[in-house]
Structures are given as structure tokens and as C-alpha cells.
Amino acid sequence: MHPATPPMADERAAHDHRTLFSRRGLISRLVATAITIPLVLGAAACGGEDEPSDSAPNAPVELSVFWWGGEARAKLTEDALALYTSKHPNVTFKKTWQANQGYFDKLATLTASGDAPDIFQIDDNFLTEYASRNVTLDLTSYKDDKKLDVTKLPESLWQYGVVDGKLAGIAGGENTQGLVYNKTLLQKHNLPEPTTGMSWADFITWAENVSKVTKVPGTMDPSADYKAFWVWLRQQNKDLYKGKELGFTADDVTKWFELWKGARDRGATPTADVIHEGNATDITKQLVVTGKAATSFVWANQLPELKKATKDELGVVAYPGDPSAQWARAALYYSVFRGSEHKDVAVDVLNFLVNDPEAGKILGTDRGLPSNLDVRKSVSEAVTDPAMKLSIAVETELAAKFGPSPQVPLKGHSKIRAELIKAAEEVQYGRQTPSASAAAFLEICKSAIA
Incomplete structure (x- = not known):
């Protein structure tokens, strides 16, 4: 798959x-x-x-x-x-x-x-x-x-x-979207596994504890991942697209970037250079299989391909937050x-x-x-x-928990996906504040769908 x-x-x-x-x-x-x-x-x-x-x-x-x-x-x-x-x-x-x-x-x-x-x-x-x-x-x-x-x-x-x-x-x-985690690592340190339905705040706290106990960052930083951003938006009663327009504002993007800046500051995620590696689409470079994070935000059906790249046992659950924000894609x-x-x-x-x-x-x-x-x-x-x-x-x-499907992405979706990575990395590397990067990203998005 x-x-x-x-x-x-x-x-x-x-x-x-x-x-x-x-x-x-x-x-x-x-x-x-x-x-x-x-x-x-x-x-x-x-x-x-x-x-x-x-x-x-x-x-x-x-x-x-x-x-x-x-x-x-x-x-x-x-x-x-x-x-x-x-x-x-x-x-x-x-x-x-x-x-x-x-x-x-x-x-x-x-x-x-x-x-x-x-x-x-x-x-x-x-x-x-x-x-x-x-x-x-x-x-x-x-x-x-x-x-x-x-x-x-x-x-x-x-x-x-x-x-x-x-x-x-x-x-x-x-x-559908899936949070894949290193089950072997967690069991080795007698740590609980993430669960479907846990809030984003609880997930980041969980990841912070994993980092402290295992010395492996608890989670990749998904602020550059459009899939995670999209699910999070739907949990805020927003969406990626609404009709012929964007379904989110610069304030929404700012809050998303700030959420993950806080997670990085708490040591729940790797450093910017390692996060950058995880932003690659190559399945073999996902941090959960390179040993550089305990979880990766991917598609649930990628689990078999991920498993080929590691000897560790892997598990998969929904993204954090209300699972009804996900859909049959x-x-x-x-x-x-x-x-x-x-x-x-x-x-x-x-x-x-x-x-x-x-x-x-x-x-x-x-x-x-x-x-x-x-x-x-x-x-x-x-x-x-x-x-x-x-x-x-x-x-x-x-x-059984899926919500209604969103509209099919607008023309320019590929550009928006690529620009989200750039905007998130500006914040991850400390080159821009969350609000400044979010504002610039929104303007590029508007141009992409025009």
C-alpha cells in the first residue's frame, strides 16, 4: 500500500x-x-x-x-x-x-x-x-x-x-493518518504506549517523558507535516480548504508553530537538523526507523514499509486529538x-x-x-x-470513528505542502518567530491557490 x-x-x-x-x-x-x-x-x-x-x-x-x-x-x-x-x-x-x-x-x-x-x-x-x-x-x-x-x-x-x-x-x-511508534523501545523501558484519543498536550508530555527516560527524542516534530496540521485544524473546527479559499488563518498557523516550539523547548523532539531529516518523504529516513525519535507521523498503511527498515517492533495509532478529525482518504x-x-x-x-x-x-x-x-x-x-x-x-x-471527508485539495496543494516545510523550518532553526513565519506562509498559500 x-x-x-x-x-x-x-x-x-x-x-x-x-x-x-x-x-x-x-x-x-x-x-x-x-x-x-x-x-x-x-x-x-x-x-x-x-x-x-x-x-x-x-x-x-x-x-x-x-x-x-x-x-x-x-x-x-x-x-x-x-x-x-x-x-x-x-x-x-x-x-x-x-x-x-x-x-x-x-x-x-x-x-x-x-x-x-x-x-x-x-x-x-x-x-x-x-x-x-x-x-x-x-x-x-x-x-x-x-x-x-x-x-x-x-x-x-x-x-x-x-x-x-x-x-x-x-x-x-x-x-488514513497514523502515528507509528517504536514499541520495542517503550517496552524496554517499561513506558506506556501512545493511545488513540490522547490530546496533543498529553502526547507532548508523554514524548517529553520518553526523551528523559530513553535518551531518544519522544517524537518527531510534525510542524512541517501538512497531514498533522490538517488533522489538527479539523479538531479546531477549521480545515485546510474551504470552497475556493484557505480554511485557516495566519493565527491558526502561529498557534500550530508555537505548539511545537514549546515541545522542542521541553526536549520532546529532536534538534532542528534531525527534524529536517524527518521531513524527507523517503520512508527509510523516517525518524522512528532511524532510531532518532520514538514516533513518526505518517500514513497508517506505511507501517509495513517502515517495518522493513528496522528490527524493532512497531505500533500504530491515530494522530493525537479527536480521531473523528481523520477520514477515509x-x-x-x-x-x-x-x-x-x-x-x-x-x-x-x-x-x-x-x-x-x-x-x-x-x-x-x-x-x-x-x-x-x-x-x-x-x-x-x-x-x-x-x-x-x-x-x-x-x-x-x-x-468507526472517522468524520466526514474534507473537500479535495485545491490546485496549488503541492506548493502549499512544500512551503509549509520551509515555513516550519524557519521556526525550527530559530530564523523566524512563529507569527512572522506564519504570516509569510499564508501569503504564499493565497498566491498558490489563486
């Missing part, structure tokens, strides 16, 4: 010899910024959603599919698509995949040049952008007709694919290109990947916990990895 944000570890470059999209897309990269996607879509062969997409029920159909991931994900995806073809012999696939790095550059080039794949993988960093440019097909009518069945998905999970009232993508998997989505000549078939493939029990067994937990709860149950029963079992158990437990 993989965090949205960031896809599964060990991703590799795609098989270029299998890439079947037109190479003219590479040339268009040079002028892509001058081309607006809506204009290209207007010139696309198939036009809008009102036009019929499939000429005959059993006519030969070839669908192009594009996704990111490593070789393991590629094999699983290919096997699932082969299963679909075995059930629908008239449908075949052109399959292309690559590592996460550069994936969205390539997707932008393909959509701008008119070579967009019929089906593509996307995450919440970009879903709003592609939906607002009319790249993604609105799946609402298919959902209403149950051609895309969401009845076995948590409601908040499928709703996390809605942008401006349109269902722009269907969750290919689910994850789409680890990633499957979307259909609005200009596809075979929309109906493409949507049927999405329905198959999400809801078919056999496909679910093939795909397993590579893209997160299966979205369909029945499929999830059968897949979970077959899991043998202890870390994965724990991750599934915790997320299943949290599912």
Missing part, C-alpha cells in the same frame, strides 16, 4: 519499450504551458460527455491505461486487467507505467497533446486541477445508475473524489479521460478494479486497503504479514 502522498516505495522507471502512447507528446512538452487543456479537449475526436462513446456492445475496444508504481504494482495491475479481458474478450489494453517521479509531468504532456490515456491514476494533489480543466469524466451519472457501484465503499471515501459537484475519480484504495484514484472514445467501457473497468472480488485478490493492498468493504474483508483474511495485519486492524477500528 502507499500513501497518496507519496506512492508505494521501491518505484522504478517505466518500461519504455511498452509505452504505446504517441511520441509526439514529448515534443509538445516544449509548448505545453502555452496550450490550454480545454482547447485541446474541444478538438478531441470524441468531444463532450453527451456524445455516445461505444458503437456496439461487443465491438473490439482497446483502452490505454497509465499509472505510477514499481514493478510489483505493474505485475498486479497487468494481471487484473488480463482478468477483465478474460471476462470481456473484446476489450484489450495498452498499458504504460512509470515511477512517481515525473509521472504528472508526463500526464500533463499527454493530456495537452491529445494523447491522454482512457484510464489514468491520479492523487489528491492533482485531482482538482484536472477536474477543473475538464480532463476527467464526471462519473456521477454512472454512480447514480450503479454502473459504477459505490454502495460497498465508505461514503466519505467515494465523496473524497467529488470536485465542484462532479465525481472526478473513484478511490483505488484507502488510507483515497490513497489514489482511477479517473477516465473526458475525451475517451470508449467512456462506458472505461468506467466498467473502473467498476471492475474496485468491486470485483477476484480483481481485489489480485491487487491486494498495493494501492491501500481495498475501497470495497466486502473485498477488503476477504483480502484482509488472506494477509500474512504481521505489520500489514496491524495496519488493517487499526484502520478498520478507526473507520
Whole structure:
């Protein structure tokens, strides 16, 4: 499984010899910024959603599919698509995949040049952008007709694919935020483990005590982590986004930075240089597995990957505070290109990947916990990895406490995530006060979503 944000570890470059999209897309990269996607879509062969997409029920159909991931994900995806073809012999696939790095550059080039794949993988960093440019097909009518069945998905999970009232993508998997801790370290020193529902103040006090007893900082400093900031905001009856605007103020950011300045001053966290290491997205550099902190703020489904990097036993609970601030998050989505000549078939493939029990067994937990709860149950029963079992158990437990999903992030979300790291580090290194850094960060955020 993989965090949205960031896809599964060990991703590799795609098989270029299998890439079947037109190479003219590479040339268009040079002028892509001058081309607006809506204009290209207007010139696309198939036009809008009102036009019929499939000429005959059993006519030969070839669908192009594009996704990111490593070789393991590629094999699983290919096997699932082969299963679909075995059930629908008239449908075949052109399959292309690559590592996460550069994936969205390539997707932008393909959509701008008119070579967009019929089906593509996307995450919440970009879903709003592609939906607002009319790249993604609105799946609402298919959902209403149950051609895309969401009845076995948590409601908040499928709703996390809605942008401006349109269902722009269907969750290919689910994850949520998770606080991973070093269980071996705590047991060695007879210290209590963190628990779901403990307040932020209690958590920082707990971490301070861990630091004193074990001589290992009790927690990473998550002030640069947008996931932690987002959950904390929702616990304050705020949000990261509200409509087309930011859902927080400079005062909110100041309070967040001050919370963690206080934790650093009390010795609950490492020093700024070590905190900086923990801000890296590389799973192998998380402080809970490098031995530089007793906890790390990650995605719950990253526990198995973290376990590979340490011999210590790990545990996972919800982020501090009210767990109802967390939600069933789409680890990633499957979307259909609005200009596809075979929309109906493409949507049927999405329905198959999400809801078919056999496909679910093939795909397993590579893209997160299966979205369909029945499929999830059968897949979970077959899991043998202890870390994965724990991750599934915790997320299943949290599912009963999840609150409603927030809106999908606005365009500019990636910029905001990156700038939060910079702003938090200005405070961590003592170069700016919490209030000064918060004010500067807010102005950058406003510009990012404009």
C-alpha cells in the first residue's frame, strides 16, 4: 500500500519499450504551458460527455491505461486487467507505467497533446486541477445508475473524489493518518504506549517523558507535516480548504508553530537538523526507523514499509486529538479521460478494479486497503504479514470513528505542502518567530491557490 502522498516505495522507471502512447507528446512538452487543456479537449475526436462513446456492445475496444508504481504494482495491475479481458474478450489494453517521479509531468504532456490515456491514476494533489480543466469524466451519472457501484465503499471515501459537484475519480484504495511508534523501545523501558484519543498536550508530555527516560527524542516534530496540521485544524473546527479559499488563518498557523516550539523547548523532539531529516518523504529516513525519535507521523498503511527498515517492533495509532478529525482518504484514484472514445467501457473497468472480488485478490493492498468493504474483508483474511495485519486492524477500528471527508485539495496543494516545510523550518532553526513565519506562509498559500 502507499500513501497518496507519496506512492508505494521501491518505484522504478517505466518500461519504455511498452509505452504505446504517441511520441509526439514529448515534443509538445516544449509548448505545453502555452496550450490550454480545454482547447485541446474541444478538438478531441470524441468531444463532450453527451456524445455516445461505444458503437456496439461487443465491438473490439482497446483502452490505454497509465499509472505510477514499481514493478510489483505493474505485475498486479497487468494481471487484473488480463482478468477483465478474460471476462470481456473484446476489450484489450495498452498499458504504460512509470515511477512517481515525473509521472504528472508526463500526464500533463499527454493530456495537452491529445494523447491522454482512457484510464489514468491520479492523487489528491492533482485531482482538482484536472477536474477543473475538464480532463476527467464526471462519473456521477454512472454512480447514480450503479454502473459504477459505490454502495460497498465508505461514503466519505467515494465523496473524497467529488470536485465542484462532479465525481472526478473513484478511490483505488484507502488510507488514513497514523502515528507509528517504536514499541520495542517503550517496552524496554517499561513506558506506556501512545493511545488513540490522547490530546496533543498529553502526547507532548508523554514524548517529553520518553526523551528523559530513553535518551531518544519522544517524537518527531510534525510542524512541517501538512497531514498533522490538517488533522489538527479539523479538531479546531477549521480545515485546510474551504470552497475556493484557505480554511485557516495566519493565527491558526502561529498557534500550530508555537505548539511545537514549546515541545522542542521541553526536549520532546529532536534538534532542528534531525527534524529536517524527518521531513524527507523517503520512508527509510523516517525518524522512528532511524532510531532518532520514538514516533513518526505518517500514513497508517506505511507501517509495513517502515517495518522493513528496522528490527524493532512497531505500533500504530491515530494522530493525537479527536480521531473523528481523520477520514477515509483515497490513497489514489482511477479517473477516465473526458475525451475517451470508449467512456462506458472505461468506467466498467473502473467498476471492475474496485468491486470485483477476484480483481481485489489480485491487487491486494498495493494501492491501500481495498475501497470495497466486502473485498477488503476477504483480502484482509488472506494477509500474512504481521505489520500489514496491524495496519488493517487499526484502520478498520478507526473507520468507526472517522468524520466526514474534507473537500479535495485545491490546485496549488503541492506548493502549499512544500512551503509549509520551509515555513516550519524557519521556526525550527530559530530564523523566524512563529507569527512572522506564519504570516509569510499564508501569503504564499493565497498566491498558490489563486
